[in-house]
Amino acid sequence: MASIMESVLSKLMNKNVLFTVSFLVRLILVSFGVYQDRTMVVKYTDVDYHVFTDASKFITQGQSPYHRSTYRYTPLLAWILTPNVYLSHVFGKLLFITCDVLSGHLIYLLLRQRGLSCEAACRVCSLWLLNPLPAGVSSRGNAESVLTALVLATLLCLELRQLPMAAILYGLAVHMKIYPVTYALPIALSLQRKENGEEKRVGWWRRALGFLLRLLNKELFLFAGVAGVVFCGLTVLFYNMYGWDFLHETYLYHLTRRDIHHNFSPYFYMLYLTADSPWSLALGLAAFLPQALLLLLVSLAFHTDLALCCFLHTAIFVSFNKVCTSQYFLWYLCLFPLVLPRLTLSPKQGVELLALWFAGQGIWLAPAYYLEFEGYNTFLLIWLAGLIFLIINSFIMVQIVTHYKPPDTMQRLKAE
Amino acid sequence: MFVFFSTCTVYLVLFGSTQADENSCGLSITWLETVSVTMDVSKNGFHRDLVTTVDFGPGFPDGLEALLVHRLPSGIYIDQYQLASLKEDTGLQVLLGSAVDLEAPAHTSEEFIVLVYPALEQGSLKATLPIHGRYHKPSLAGKRFELVEIKLPKLILRSDTCTQLISFPPYKIVDAPCTVHNLSICQWLEIQHLQEQDPVSLEIPLGDGSLVEPVCAGTLIVTLLCCVILSRSIWRHGVF
Numbered sequence: 157m158a159s160i161m162e163s164v165l166s167k168l169m170n171k172n173v174l175f176t177v178s179f180l181v182r183l184i185l186v187s188f189g190v191y192q193d194r195t196m197v198v199k200y201t202d203v204d205y206h207v208f209t210d211a212s213k214f215i216t217q218g219q220s221p222y223h224r225s226t227y228r229y230t231p232l233l234a235w236i237l238t239p240n241v242y243l244s245h246v247f248g249k250l251l252f253i254t255c256d257v258l259s260g261h262l263i264y265l266l267l268r269q270r271g272l273s274c275e276a277a278c279r280v281c282s283l284w285l286l287n288p289l290p291a292g293v294s295s296r297g298n299a300e301s302v303l304t305a306l307v308l309a310t311l312l313c314l315e316l317r318q319l320p321m322a323a324i325l326y327g328l329a330v331h332m333k334i335y336p337v338t339y340a341l342p343i344a345l346s347l348q349r350k351e352n353g354e355e356k357r358v359g360w361w362r363r364a365l366g367f368l369l370r371l372l373n374k375e376l377f378l379f380a381g382v383a384g385v386v387f388c389g390l391t392v393l394f395y396n397m398y399g400w401d402f403l404h405e406t407y408l409y410h411l412t413r414r415d416i417h418h419n420f421s422p423y424f425y426m427l428y429l430t431a432d433s434p435w436s437l438a439l440g441l442a443a444f445l446p447q448a449l450l451l452l453l454v455s456l457a458f459h460t461d462l463a464l465c466c467f468l469h470t471a472i473f474v475s476f477n478k479v480c481t482s483q484y485f486l487w488y489l490c491l492f493p494l495v496l497p498r499l500t501l502s503p504k505q506g507v508e509l510l511a512l513w514f515a516g517q518g519i520w521l522a523p524a525y526y527l528e529f530e531g532y533n534t535f536l537l538i539w540l541a542g543l544i545f546l547i548i549n550s551f552i553m554v555q556i557v558t559h560y561k562p563p564d565t566m567q568r569l570k571a572e
Numbered sequence: 573m574f575v576f577f578s579t580c581t582v583y584l585v586l587f588g589s590t591q592a593d594e595n596s597c598g599l600s601i602t603w604l605e606t607v608s609v610t611m612d613v614s615k616n617g618f619h620r621d622l623v624t625t626v627d628f629g630p631g632f633p634d635g636l637e638a639l640l641v642h643r644l645p646s647g648i649y650i651d652q653y654q655l656a657s658l659k660e661d662t663g664l665q666v667l668l669g670s671a672v673d674l675e676a677p678a679h680t681s682e683e684f685i686v687l688v689y690p691a692l693e694q695g696s697l698k699a700t701l702p703i704h705g706r707y708h709k710p711s712l713a714g715k716r717f718e719l720v721e722i723k724l725p726k727l728i729l730r731s732d733t734c735t736q737l738i739s740f741p742p743y744k745i746v747d748a749p750c751t752v753h754n755l756s757i758c759q760w761l762e763i764q765h766l767q768e769q770d771p772v773s774l775e776i777p778l779g780d781g782s783l784v785e786p787v788c789a790g791t792l793i794v795t796l797l798c799c800v801i802l803s804r805s806i807w808r809h810g811v812f
Contacts, residue, residue, distance in 0.1 A: 197661070206653065226674065416677065416707055426791040429710050429784045431677070442792060446799035453803055457810025472802070476795065531617040533716045533777040539787060543794045550798040554805045562811050 169278040171264070175257060178285035182253035185295035190246060201249075205297025208248060212237045222401040230332050230406050231394050233299055252294040256301035260285040262308035263493045266463065269315050270563070272497055280493045290486055300483055303333050304490035310336075311463060311494075314343065323379045327386025334410055335487060338451055338469050345459035347375045418524055418538050420480040420517075422546040425539035427478060440478065447476040463494035464560060468553065475549040482517075500559045509552050516548035599729060599761060603631050604743070607763055609640075609727050613774050618705040620774060624725060626690060626697035635732035638697050639748055639760060640688040640725040646681040647720035647776060648703045649674060658702070665689035665752035666701065678706040678718075678776075688725070689752050710779035717775040724769055728760035 168174055189200035211221035211234040221227055221234040239247040260281050267277035284290060294301040306329040313322035326343070329336045348370045394402045416428040423443050430436050450472045458465040470488035474480055501509070520541040523534035606629030614621045624640055644650070649672050658664045669685035690699035708718045728746055742764045750758040 199657075203653075206657075210653075225671070415675075417675075422791055422795055425779065426788050428707070428779050429781055429787055432709070433784075435788075439788065443795070446795055450799060450802055450806075453806050453810075457806050457812060460811050468806075476799070527617070527777060529617040529619065531775060531777060535777065535779050536783070539791075543791065546794065546798055550802050553802060557802075557805045557809050560809065 169275055169282070171274060171278055174278050174282055174285060175261065178260060178282075178291070179253070179257045181286070182256060182291050182295050185291060186246065186249045186253060189249070189295055189297075200296060202296040202298055204299070205248060208233060208237050208297070208299065209240045209245065213241050216241045220398045220401060222398060222405050228405045228409050229299070230390075231398060231402060232332065232390070233302075248299075249295060249297050252297065252299060252301050253291075255305040256290055256294040257285065259290075259301055259304045259308050259490055262305065262312055263490070266308065266312050266315060266494055267497065269312070270494075270497070276497070280496055283493050283496070284490065287489075289489065293483065293486060298483060300486045303329060303336075304486060306332065307336055307339075307466070307487075308490060310339075311466065311491075314346070314462060319347075319375060319379050320382050323382035324386050326379075327383040327390075330383070331387050331390045334407060335470065335473060338473055339466050341452070341455040342459045342462060342465040342469065343379065344371060344376055345455060346462050346465075347373070347379060349373050415479045418527060418535075420482070420520055420542060420545055421478055422476075422542045423478045424542055425535060428535075443476075443478050447473060450476065461498070461560075461562065463491055464498070467491035467495050468557070471549065471553055475546055475553075495556065495560075498561055498563065499556060500561055501555065505555070505559075509555060512548055513552060516545040520545055599633060599636075599731065601740075603629060603633070604763060607727065609724060610769065611722070611724055611772050613703075613722070613772050618776070620703050620705070622701040622703050622722065622772075624688065624690065624699050624701070626727060628696070633731060635734075637730050637732055637750075638690055639728045639730075640690060640699060641728060641748070642686040642688060642701070642725040643723060644684055644686055644703070645720055645722060646683055646706070647678045647708065647718065648705055648722070648774075649681070650684075650686060650701070650703060654702055663691065664699065664701075665691070666699075667749060667752055667754055676706070678708045681706060687748065687752075705774070705776040708776055708778050710781035710784075712781040714780065714782055715778060716780070718778050719773050720776055721771040721773045723771045727763045729763065730758055730760045 168177065192198075192200040207224060207227050208229070210224040211227040211229075214221050214223045215231070215234050216238055221231050227234070236251070237248045263281040263284055264277050267280055268274070272280070290301065290304075306325050310322050310325040310329060313319070313325060326336065326339075348367075350370075391403075394406075416424075416431050418424055418428075426439060427436075427443075430439055451469055454465060454468045454472065458468060467488055470491065474484045474488060477484070499506075520538065523532075523537035523541060526532040527534045527538060608627050610625050610627070612623045612625075614623055622642075624642075626638055626640070650666075650668065651674060652668055652672060655664065655666050655668070659666075665688070667687040667689075669687070672684060673681060686701070688699045688701060690697035705720065711718070728748060730750075743761050744764075745759050746762050747757050748760050750756050
């Protein structure tokens with residue numbers, strides 16, 4: 157039995173087989189979803205997918221997609237999904253699962269670029285390709301895989317020093333969702349010119365000036381310029397087409413979002429209780445400061461390994477955010493396979509951390525279910541569970557940071 | 573049309589005068605008095621079903637259409653997109669008076685009107701409306717639940733076969749959309765004697781406003797602690 161499992165696994169770790177199987181699995185999920193929607197009361201498809209499709213329908217009628225209430229995304233997404241209306245309702249899901257498998261392929265290419273063998277890279281990226289979470293999310297019709305593909309493609313182009321392409325993809329990613337804007341600082345730091353062995357014994361102001369001059373170089377200006385043009389161009393285009401609605405729903409709503417409904421965020425109960433109080437603004441700012449400080453620190457500490465930096469950035473951003481839903485987890489999960497080869501955690505430790513992460517979600521989901529579907533007043537328990545989840549996430553991030561070995565260290569270790 | 577009208581008039585003259593029983597298009601007072609409306613809320617939590625049943629005595633007139641006019645409180649809301657999907661699945665026919673904000677809390681929302689066209693099911697008219705509780709303002713007095721009261725709907729009737737309704741007290745004539753497609757307005761007869769049942773109520777959990785200080789302090793302490801521990805770790809192991 158064990159030898160059969162081993163031979164199946166080794167055949168699966170062939171690149172072509174792995175990608176074909178993962179695409180087929182997602183295709184089966186989409187088909188099952190269509191069947192379930194038609195026959196059962198509980199639907200497989202996510203509400204968001206209907207929101208996208210309704211918005212696309214408005215576009216095909218020449219109207220603004222923002223006539224669909226709760227459509228809080230870029231008009232580009234509704235435009236891309238217009239074949240949902242013209243061709244088939246399932247087009248969007250097929251697009252999302254394709255982007256999902258494409259994300260897996262980009263992870264594979266990035267891992268190969270970082271020196272992993274074909275088989276090792278397949279094993280690591282199977283963590284994404286054979287993972288039920290991204291497969292389920294994209295087959296249910298969420299658009300997260302489009303963004304993960306854009307972010308991974310940006311990282312790949314940066315690794316290959318294809319700066320104009322990276323900048324275009326980055327501008328597009330920021331246009332679609334705001335959170336990649338936090339990657340600007342690590343990217344800028346990674347594009348700085350290398351130090352050329354200057355004398356270390358200079359005053360701090362000379363070091364600061366040298367740092368600034370190394371930072372503001374031609375490559376940074378090229379990247380910032382192209383990304384800026386793409387982002388501003390798309391903003392101006394859609395502002396002309398849809399006006400203030402576009403700016404508000406796509407960007408401002410997410411920036412000023414004060415969602416008092418229960419969610420994973422540790423700040424949820426505090427924000428619900430103080431929603432109408434004069435302290436609300438000050439507390440919002442107090443919630444923002446730890447996030448900002450940690451993001452700055454991570455950028456300075458790990459910009460040499462852009463994948464780790466972006467992973468920590470997004471994990472911190474999501475964990476310390478004022479609103480946190482399970483969809484956000486995919487934003488950093490897609491970067492985790494890139495980080496994994498450079499961690500010195502044993503498989504046992506890895507599994508324990510994973511179990512801890514799931515346990516943290518379970519501790520939150522239980523009182524949340526009793527609140528929403530049974531009507532018990534479990535607000536206090538949900539608050540405590542949110543704090544516990546933050547502690548667990550912080551612990552896991554500390555373990556990752558502690559067990560991270562930069563590439564030249566690993567090569568030295570291998571040589572010894 | 574004229575033939576129908578004259579037939580109705582003859583019918584009314586003949587039977588209206590022989591029986592001291594006013595008649596509006598085949599709707600006799602004796603039959604109308606057998607009509608009763610009951611309402612119930614099923615399920616628990618924030619997502620419930622509002623089940624309204626219209627019972628009546630024998631002699632259901634042909635071509636009779638019924639409409640339930642619900643005036644729903646600000647403490648709950650209805651998802652118009654869920655209604656559209658249910659219309660396809662179960663044939664539920666509902667018209668919303670105005671757009672409903674799905675995310676606003678109760679104290680910034682208002683009452684709203686919902687028109688429900690119930691379906692004939694096992695000898696009575698029934699409609700199941702999915703409703704959702706809104707988040708309410710946290711209580712300051714330790715109250716753990718907010719009681720949201722839903723009054724009984726108004727029942728209005730009309731006849732498909734006879735369009736000339738004659739108002740007779742205590743029943744009055746009102747205007748409302750003829751069908752769920754909202755293409756035209758018809759005259760309906762409002763049934764008045766039904767407001768005897770107490771309103772149904774559902775409990776919505778409330779945040780505890782008296783805990784605002786410990787919650788804020790606890791949240792900020794834990795988040796700051798996690799921030800400090802994480803910062804220390806990053807500072808120690810970072811590749812500067």
